[in-house]
Amino acid sequence: MTVLKQQQTSGSRSETRRRGSPRGSKWTPYLFLAPAAVFILVFQVVPLVQEIFLSFTRTSLLNPTRSTWVGLDNFTRIFGDEDFRRTLLTTFIYVIVCVVGAVGSGLAVALLLNKGFRGRGWARALVTIPWAAPGIAVALIATWMLNPDYGIVNRFLDAVGLGVPGGAILDSPKYALPAILATTIWQLFPFTSVVLLSALQSVPPDLTEAATVDGAGRWWTFRAVTWQVIKPTIGLLAILMTIWSLRRFELIWLMTKGGPVGATETLVIDLYSEAFDSKQLGSAAAIGMVGVVVSLIVVAGSRFVARAAEREAR
Amino acid sequence: MRPLRIGLTLRILGVLVVLGVAVFPLYWMIVTALSSNSDLFAAKARLVPDFSQFGVFIDALAEGKALGWLRNSLVIALGTTVLSIGLGIPLGYALSRFSFWGKAVVTVLLLFTQMLPEALMVVPLFSLFRRFGLLDSLGGLILVNSAFVLPIVALILKGAIDGIPRALEESARVDGARPLTVLTRINVPLIAPSIAATAVIAFFHAWNEYVFAVTFIFTPGKQPASVGIANFIGELGTPIQTVMAVAFMFTLPAVVFYLFAQRHVVAGMTAGAVKG
Numbered sequence: 001m002t003v004l005k006q007q008q009t010s011g012s013r014s015e016t017r018r019r020g021s022p023r024g025s026k027w028t029p030y031l032f033l034a035p036a037a038v039f040i041l042v043f044q045v046v047p048l049v050q051e052i053f054l055s056f057t058r059t060s061l062l063n064p065t066r067s068t069w070v071g072l073d074n075f076t077r078i079f080g081d082e083d084f085r086r087t088l089l090t091t092f093i094y095v096i097v098c099v100v101g102a103v104g105s106g107l108a109v110a111l112l113l114n115k116g117f118r119g120r121g122w123a124r125a126l127v128t129i130p131w132a133a134p135g136i137a138v139a140l141i142a143t144w145m146l147n148p149d150y151g152i153v154n155r156f157l158d159a160v161g162l163g164v165p166g167g168a169i170l171d172s173p174k175y176a177l178p179a180i181l182a183t184t185i186w187q188l189f190p191f192t193s194v195v196l197l198s199a200l201q202s203v204p205p206d207l208t209e210a211a212t213v214d215g216a217g218r219w220w221t222f223r224a225v226t227w228q229v230i231k232p233t234i235g236l237l238a239i240l241m242t243i244w245s246l247r248r249f250e251l252i253w254l255m256t257k258g259g260p261v262g263a264t265e266t267l268v269i270d271l272y273s274e275a276f277d278s279k280q281l282g283s284a285a286a287i288g289m290v291g292v293v294v295s296l297i298v299v300a301g302s303r304f305v306a307r308a309a310e311r312e313a314r
Numbered sequence: 315m316r317p318l319r320i321g322l323t324l325r326i327l328g329v330l331v332v333l334g335v336a337v338f339p340l341y342w343m344i345v346t347a348l349s350s351n352s353d354l355f356a357a358k359a360r361l362v363p364d365f366s367q368f369g370v371f372i373d374a375l376a377e378g379k380a381l382g383w384l385r386n387s388l389v390i391a392l393g394t395t396v397l398s399i400g401l402g403i404p405l406g407y408a409l410s411r412f413s414f415w416g417k418a419v420v421t422v423l424l425l426f427t428q429m430l431p432e433a434l435m436v437v438p439l440f441s442l443f444r445r446f447g448l449l450d451s452l453g454g455l456i457l458v459n460s461a462f463v464l465p466i467v468a469l470i471l472k473g474a475i476d477g478i479p480r481a482l483e484e485s486a487r488v489d490g491a492r493p494l495t496v497l498t499r500i501n502v503p504l505i506a507p508s509i510a511a512t513a514v515i516a517f518f519h520a521w522n523e524y525v526f527a528v529t530f531i532f533t534p535g536k537q538p539a540s541v542g543i544a545n546f547i548g549e550l551g552t553p554i555q556t557v558m559a560v561a562f563m564f565t566l567p568a569v570v571f572y573l574f575a576q577r578h579v580v581a582g583m584t585a586g587a588v589k590g
Contacts, residue, residue: 026414028412028493029408029411029412029414029417030408030414032404032405032407032408032412032493032497033404033405033408033409033420035401035404035405036401036402036404036405036464036468037405037420039401039460039461039464040423040424040427040461040464040465042442042461043439043442043457043458043461043462044423044427044430044435044461044462045423046438046442047435047438047439047442048430048435048438050438050441051434051435051437051438054437054438061437064437064441065441109332112325112328112329112332113329115325117322117325117326117329123329123332123333125573125576126333126336126337127332127333127336128572128573128576129336129337129340129569129573130336130339131572132518132568132569132571132572132573133339133340133565133568133569134518134521134522134540134564134565134568135522135524136522136524136540136543136544136561136564137343137543137561137562137564137565138339139544139547140543140544140546140547140557140558140561141339141340141342141343141558141561142339143547144342144346144554144557144558145339145342150354150355152342152359155359186335186336186339190336191580194576194580195580198580243428243429246429246431247429247430247431247432249431249432249433249524249525250524250525250544254524254544254547255547268431268433268434269433271431271433271434272433272436275436275437281437284437285434285437288431288433288434291431291434292429292430292431292434295429296426296429299425299429
């Protein structure tokens with residue numbers, strides 16, 4: 001204790017503390033964060049460690065306290081499984097289309113709303129609605145709108161002569177994934193567009209004006225000025241959309257449960273049905289770990305790229 | 315002036331299309347709830363709500379089940395809001411104002427936990443909850459929802475506290491105030507708008523949550539609305555008008571609150587999610 005106290009009174013750290021942070025002992029910050037830290041430890045870190053452990057075992061949902069250590073078996077088995085490789089492919093398609101679709105449509109809407117016009121405040125607020133609506137309600141209304149017999153989507157498609165035979169879009173291996181993607185992007189575009197709109201509003205107007213005066217076309221002005229300003233925001237949104245899409249469960253689960261015949265099965269859906277339908281907690285955990293690792297790679301990779309770009313710019 | 319006029323017309327047209335796409339599904343929810351059976355299954359769809367059918371909302375509530383779901387959702391959501399903000403304010407304060415050993419670890423942890431899918435954590439949390447007798451209780455759901463929303467709440471509040479000049483605290487400190495007093499008397503009132511925004515995020519995180527609720531609650535009387543409404547999907551017994559009426563009552567509060575808090579919420583979500 002005395003040693004600690006001595007350090008506290010000498011040492012450069014205590015000096016910065018005296019200047020910068022509120023009075024109190026060395027332990028003050030820990031007292032402030034302790035309740036939250038305990039909470040995160042108990043409800044996030046410990047379960048995650050357990051889940052990592054499970055991924056190296058064979059464990060049944062029916063007898064979860066008895067685990068047999070199998071090393072990397074679960075991982076070699078799932079990667080050898082054709083269905084799992086298909087799940088991976090579906091996940092990548094889902095994530096990439098979500099990112100491109102949500103950021104792209106968000107940018108288009110943001111550009112549309114960026115110019116002043118009467119009622120823009122209202123338009124901006126109303127556009128937020130899909131993002132504010134609970135996922136459960138979205139899944140419910142989407143399922144109803146896609147109902148083969150009475151759904152408004154099929155009625156509309158039939159009326160314009162584009163009807164799907166039988167009308168069962170969510171039961172069709174060909175159309176189920178596009179339908180889920182459309183629903184997801186519908187829910188996400190308000191978020192991306194509001195974020196991009198505020199980025200667009202930080203574009204200095206004199207810069208775009210100067211470019212226009214210099215005789216630059218609209219496209220050139222966009223690329224040379226606007227795009228440069230919003231690029232970091234686009235990158236940030238792309239990462240966020242990736243993480244969210246890798247986590248998304250209830251929308252897909254409630255609309256198709258990953259079907260028909262696995263056409264909409266992403267990693268999270270696969271992991272849930274592996275745990276609760278097949279009752280294999282070990283391989284379910286392994287599938288989940290693959291998703292977490294992909295998330296980590298995307299985040300770490302994007303930061304690496306961003307840093308490299310920064311260095312190059314200098 | 316001619317090309318400008320055309321540009322403006324196209325822009326307005328574009329905005330109208332976007333608004334239509336954004337609003338239509340919720341509009342359709344209302345139309346479906348307010349449809350008579352004959353309209354619903356007629357060959358030609360009725361595109362406007364039939365307000366003479368308004369009784370469906372009253373019937374759905376009077377029947378009692380839906381009211382119970384909404385009440386449970388409210389309890390879970392309020393509990394989660396209070397708990398996550400109660401834990402998030404001191405955590406955000408520690409991260410903003412102090413430099414201490416382990417700060418980097420805490421920050422990375424707060425960012426990393428946002429990548430964990432709920433579906434992955436269901437299994438270990440289930441066994442944890444069974445050991446502590448937290449299964450089949452609204453309190454258990456409050457705990458787990460708070461844990462999942464805490465990182466974003468704490469990071470948003472940290473950002474808000476970062477924005478308060480330290481000089482304000484210094485003067486209080488000169489008067490001999492202790493750190494906790496400084497936090498509650500000086501900082502908390504100043505970050506009230508951010509607290510309100512995180513309250514909206516936390517409340518509706520819990521209001522909307524499904525995976526834990528459907529796995530951890532067994533007694534039908536304890537189900538929140540998210541589970542009750544999800545059970546409607548693919549079920550044929552309940553008239554679709556009732557289903558949509560309940561879903562609308564579940565959706566409306568979320569939409570209204572987000573409309574008010576929109577700017578703060580969106581700014582907070584992006585700042586809290588990837589900074590650091």
